[in-house]
Amino acid sequence: MATPSVAPQPSAPVPRRGNPLRRRTDSLRFWVRVLFASALALAVALTVLLGLRLYADGRADAARQAAGLHRVDTVAASQPVSAGVDAWVATLTWSDATGAHRAQAPVPPATAPGDHVPLWVDAKEVPQPDPIPAVQSAGSAATYSLAIFSGSVLLLSGGYALARHRIDACAWKSWEAEWAKVEPEWTHRH
Missing domain, CATH: 1.10.287 (Helix Hairpins)
Structure with a gap:
């Protein structure tokens, strides 16, 4: 079998707009x-x-x-008590330049009396929720x-x-x- 003298050429691409099969x-x-x-x-x-x-x-x-707000280091003065579903509160005490303070605030359920609990308070020393x-x-x-x-x-x-x-x-x-x-x-x- 003889080889062709000219290599086969690929066919030219069909133009998109001129293709009669393209609808x-x-x-x-x-x-x-x-x-x-x-x-x-x-x-x-x-x-x-x-x-x-x-x-x-x-x-x-x-x-x-x-x-x-400012953060204070408090000491748990009581055992936590349930305040609803997954909510526990305890009495916390702390002292600063304005004197000694005592308040009920949310705590982790495993808190024991004497444990240190960080707490956010406002200028009037009222406990506030933690910042987001x-x-x-x-x-x-x-x-x-x-x-x-x-x-x-x-x-x-x-x-x-x-x-x-x-x-x-x-x-x-x-x-x-x-x-x-x-x-x-x-x-x-x-």
């Missing part, structure tokens, strides 16, 4: 996919920005909450962002599925109409 619905499918991917990328970017904003707001709230920790701010921001992203993905996926369904329905109608024209010639039923 309008094929182009619509392509653009719907591009739009869906772009919308998902935008949803990711907006969700990240939202999460960062929520975290920054949480930290700012914690800073405002802590601005009027950074971990809680990050967790809240991540939870809200994930929920919003999940909802947007669900909404976008539903829109994408609906668009594909309508495009496919149009394509089937077009194919049926064209087949109705071509079938008699192919089957010789005029």
Whole structure:
């Protein structure tokens, strides 16, 4: 067997617009996919920005909450008693430049009399809840962002599925109409 004198050349690519087999619905499918991917990328970017904003707001709230408070080292003067589900309170004592103080405040359930318990108090030495920790701010921001992203993905996926369904329905109608024209010639039923 003889080898050809000229190497075979690949066929030229068929232009997209000039391809007689490419239908309008094929182009619509392509653009719907591009739009869906772009919308998902935008949803990711907006969700990240939202999460960062929520975290920054949480930290700012914690800073405002802590601005009027100071931390004191107290001593538990009594055994903790239950104050509800997973809530324990005990009598705590501490002294500072203004004198000795005594107050009921939340404590861990394993606190024993004589244990040192840190406590946040305001200018009037009234116990206050601890400022929001950074971990809680990050967790809240991540939870809200994930929920919003999940909802947007669900909404976008539903829109994408609906668009594909309508495009496919149009394509089937077009194919049926064209087949109705071509079938008699192919089957010789005029």
